[in-house]
Amino acid sequence: MSAPDTRYLFVYGTLMSGARTRLGAAERLRLAEQSDSLGPASLPHAKLYDLGRYPGIDCSGGLDDIVHGEAVLLADAAATFAWLDVYEDCAPADRTSVTSAAVYERVVQQVRLAGGETFDAWVYVLCRVPQDARRIDSGRWNDGAA
Template sequence: MSTSTTSFRHLFVYGTLLSVSKHPIAEFLRRNTQLVGPGFFPGRLYDLGTYPGAVFNPEADSFVHGEIYFFPEPALKNQKLLRTLDDYEGDEYDRILVPVQTANGFIQCWTYVFNQPTESFPRIFSGRFFR
C-alpha cells in the first residue's frame, strides 16, 4: 500500500465507507474527515458479497460512483487515518491515486481498488453499491 500523504488529502469511497453506511469504520471516517460530495471514475464495480470491489481502468466505458472525503488534519494524523483504513481494507485491496470526476472537474483521490481476479464475481453494472 502507498504511504505518502503529504500532497494528497482526498479519499474516494464507493462501498461500505459511503455516508449511508452504518459500518463503524464508515462512522470513524465521517468523524475524521469532511464529505466533499459525489464523484466517479472509469472502471468496473463487482459484488463480492457483503461489500464491493472496484477496478480502475482509464479506458473503461463504465464508471464507479461514490463519494469524496477531504482530510482536514495535518499529514501525520492523515497517515494514521489511512493506516486504519488500510488495515480495514486488508490484502484484497491496494490504495492508489485515481483522478475522480466531480461537477467541478477532477480531483486526485486515494481509493481502494480490488487486486484479485474478478471473473467469478457478478458485475454491478450501475456502478453504485447502494442503490
C-alpha cells in the same frame, strides 16, 4: 518513490456516508469524524464488482465505464490510513510483503465531483478481481442488496 501527497479519498461501498450495512458501521462513523464529505463523486474508466458483503473496483475499464461514490477530504491522511488500510485489508505500499490474502491496494486516481471538478484521490482497488465476482454495470453499489 514517495507517496503522492493528497488528502482526498474516494469511497464507494461500506464507507459511504449513506451506507446502512452493519459491516463498516464503526469505520464509517470514524471516517466521518476524521473527514469532510465533498459529496457525490465518480471514478471514470473503472468497473465495480459485487464481492458479497462489499464491493470492489478494477481500474482497467474502458471509456464508458464509471464507478459512483463519494469524495472526502481527510483531516490527517496518515492517521486515517493507519487504521483504514487495516479495515480494507490493504496491501502494503512498498509491495515487497504483499501476500495473496491482500484484497485491496490503495492507489491514486483522478475522480470527478458532481459539479465537474476533478482531482487526485486515494482509492482502494482490488489487487485481483475474484473469478466469481459479479460486475455491477450501473457502477453504483446498492448496500441494501449486499
